[in-house]
Amino acid sequence: MKRYVAEVIATFFLIFCGTGAMVINTEAGVDGVGAISHVGVAAAWGLIVTIMIFAYGRISGAHMNPAVTITLIVLKLHPKKELLPYIGAQLVGAFLASLTLQQLFPKNDLLGSSLPQGSEMQSFVLEFILTFMLMIVILLTSQGRRIEQYFAPIAIGATVGLEALYAGPISNASMNPFRSLAPAVVSGHTEHLWLYLVATTLGALTAGVYWMWQGKD
Numbered sequence: 698m699k700r701y702v703a704e705v706i707a708t709f710f711l712i713f714c715g716t717g718a719m720v721i722n723t724e725a726g727v728d729g730v731g732a733i734s735h736v737g738v739a740a741a742w743g744l745i746v747t748i749m750i751f752a753y754g755r756i757s758g759a760h761m762n763p764a765v766t767i768t769l770i771v772l773k774l775h776p777k778k779e780l781l782p783y784i785g786a787q788l789v790g791a792f793l794a795s796l797t798l799q800q801l802f803p804k805n806d807l808l809g810s811s812l813p814q815g816s817e818m819q820s821f822v823l824e825f826i827l828t829f830m831l832m833i834v835i836l837l838t839s840q841g842r843r844i845e846q847y848f849a850p851i852a853i854g855a856t857v858g859l860e861a862l863y864a865g866p867i868s869n870a871s872m873n874p875f876r877s878l879a880p881a882v883v884s885g886h887t888e889h890l891w892l893y894l895v896a897t898t899l900g901a902l903t904a905g906v907y908w909m910w911q912g913k914d
Contacts, residue, residue: 708790716809743858
């Protein structure tokens with residue numbers, strides 16, 4: 698139960714701080730210029746991931762992402778029986794965060810929803826590659842040598858920040874099905890939701906297949 702509660706809290710803070718930075722960037726902007734800026738939003742995503750893994754990694758693993766949980770279970774790196782409890786905990790944390798932001802900023806239309814700025818196919822491919830890269834970093838650091846495991850939170854957080862920095866303007870750099878699901882449902886912007894659910898999950902699973910093929914060492 699401690700693991701599940703930790704996963705709820707970690708996912709809540711991930712979505713609350715990440716999409717919250719996007720919301721506040723528009724709410725506190727002046728003359729169309731966001732107060733936080735795109736770079737600041739990317740930094741917020743990277744920092745909250747790093748902080749949550751450092752804080753809750755030893756308790757629940759701080760997955761905060763159903764695509765990560767599913768991939769780890771497929772690779773037999775996480776107990777199969779914990780699939781539904783972990784996904785349920787992540788879902789609760791994500792929706793609590795989006796609902797909280799909705800109450801704080803009721804006039805905000807998007808609430809940090811993932812929306813492609815180009816074609817759906819462009820964002821689909823981007824999200825697949827971004828999530829593949831993120832999952833590879835997770836596996837190679839968290840399952841590597843002790844020194845690599847120690848720096849895993851920094852490497853994973855830096856990867857999220859980097860991907861949000863350069864791909865955010867096109868696809869919003871979701872890399873997480875529930876990061877896109879909760880804001881989309883709460884705000885009502887579900888028109889492109891399918892691509893963020895499918896591309897991120899496929900990207901993570903493909904990374905898992907590659908990790909098995911290239912060898913765990």
